[in-house]
Amino acid sequence: MDFKDAIKQLGDRVIKLKSQVLTEEATKNAFIMPFIKELGYDVFNPLEVIPEFVADIGIKQGEKIDYAIIKDGAPIILIECKCHTGPLSVQNASQLFRYFHATKAKFSILTNGIEYRFYTDLVEPNRMDEKPFFVFDITEMKDTQIEELKKFHKTNFDFTKIVNTASELKYTNELKLLINQELNTPSPDFVKYFAKQIYPGFVTQKILEQFTELTKKSFTQYINDIITDRLKSALNKEAESQKLETPNIENENSIIGDEPKIVTTQEEIDGFLIVKSILRQIIPVNRIVYRDAQTYFSILLDDNNRKTICRLYFNTSKKQIGLFDSNKKESKIELSSLDDLYSHASTLLETVRNYDNKKISTEAEFEQSSNN
Structure with a gap:
């Protein structure tokens, strides 16, 4: 090693x-x-x-x-x-x-x-x-x-x-x-530097407050775009490989006539990559996989349908994410854009920790029973 x-x-x-x-x-x-x-x-x-x-x-x-x-x-x-x-x-x-x-x-x-x-x-x-x-x-x-x-x-x-x-x-x-401090809590000087370059008038206190939120939001979106683009490029081959190997997708026996019942969209792949980018800080990315279905797109831990991390409902005009609590009860939350997935990072991380903690607990109980 x-x-x-x-x-x-x-x-x-x-x-x-x-x-x-x-x-x-x-x-x-x-x-x-x-x-x-x-x-x-x-x-x-x-x-x-x-x-x-x-x-x-x-x-x-x-x-x-x-x-x-x-x-x-x-x-x-x-x-x-x-x-x-x-x-x-x-x-x-x-x-x-x-x-x-x-x-x-x-x-x-x-x-x-x-x-x-x-x-x-x-x-x-x-x-x-x-x-x-x-x-x-x-x-x-x-x-x-x-x-x-x-x-x-x-x-x-x-x-x-x-x-x-x-x-x-x-x-x-x-x-x-x-930099982290400025991006999370922009200082007046930091905000003024950008505001003066794009705002035609005098930067008053009211304008400064408005641009403080705009600056913070703009940097967050820009960084998220960079992460998504890089992950999309780096993981594209892996995603394509999973698409070929995963059951219930369009290249398997899921076609009626000439039309596929299930189509994995680019938007779903992008959502999958964002969830990967969130979870990679606590688990290896190869533990995170997806399975597509007719009504939702599941993201799983260890390719186990009993360990659903979340579900993406992107097949309708109103996009939603399905999040799971410790009792595996699903709650659907509307998304205005893919960037909204980042706002649910803490819940996604906690879901994965719950699955891993249960695994550790089960292994400990098994060892104890074996010793007895």
């Missing part, structure tokens, strides 16, 4: 187990030690990983950092761990700040087993920066983040190369946060 697959598998493990991991010690054992192992270090070899690492500092005697990764007898990475049930904060990193300048370590990690924050000394030598240069959520890792993380693997670790990209990573991440 390559590094990318191993990290994504660990992310899936965290999602499945986090409801049962409720203490800091359990977080270390279930999430963080496996993470260190995937970086190529033997967590049971004190020449590579030292748990409860001690480096006395002035009057601070006996304080411990949860883990220190060792190379040539000296620490290169310090790791401070917290329980995943609580958010991380600067206060959580107080010991890392103290230990950083007292050891030879040039990198430190603050983590709760889900979020990982990587620090170094870009601002002032031998003094840990207050802001991390690399942050990720292991349950939602992007390929680009995995490539950056790979640089910390034992076989790839090169201090100079990492430092050379750390500055760029830090400012890129800060810019992304700023």
